[in-house]
Amino acid sequence: MKTFLDELLEEVEQKEDQQTEVFIDLLLLRIKTLNEEIADNFSNADKEIEIIKSWALNKNTILQERINLIEKQLEQFARSSDKKTIDLPNGVLKVRKSPDKAEVVDLELFLSKANAEFVTVVPEQIKPNLKNIKSFIKMTTKVPDGVRVIEGKEEFSYSIKMEEKDAGEKEAGVGVKQTGELRAVV
Secondary structure, eight states: OOOHHHHHHHHHHHHHHHHHHHHHHHHHHHHHHHHHHHHHHHHHHHHHHHHHHHHHHHHHHHHHHHHHHEEEEEEEEOHHHSHHHHHEEEEEEEEEEEEEEEEESSSHHHHHHOOOGGEEEETTTTEEEEHHHHHHHHHHHOOOTTTTEOOEEEEEEEOOOEOGGGGEEESSHHHHOOOOOOOOOO
């Protein structure tokens, strides 16, 4: 037979077990909300990354357009000059003619009239020897049948000089050292 105290003790233990389960359930709920917050943070970070990439793309597009404009000005200057190479303190401008190219436009016509020196025979494959064809055209000025000459164009290029500085730092152009001293300019 249960006494009143035994029943009371049993009831208290049941309530304590229920409170422990509720507390554990609250902890699980807290983990769930924290995981959702982590996922939300990653989502927001991805959105911010896209915004930053878009901003950088817009800025760099504007800068690239400026570079293209400056390149056109450099090319115009280099072409108007009598020099093929202009060596400047910050870079080099060059205007060079690319070599002429020979292109076989009608392979069957070419192969039917080609010399042995104009073709390269690889097992199970015969193909034009463009180097020998170009040499032949230069020496004789005759263009074999089925071949077209693509004249080389003058190409503009430039390079920017970079100077090595202490511990691998790079600096373009002339260096200026500043000191903490004040000076009067008259």
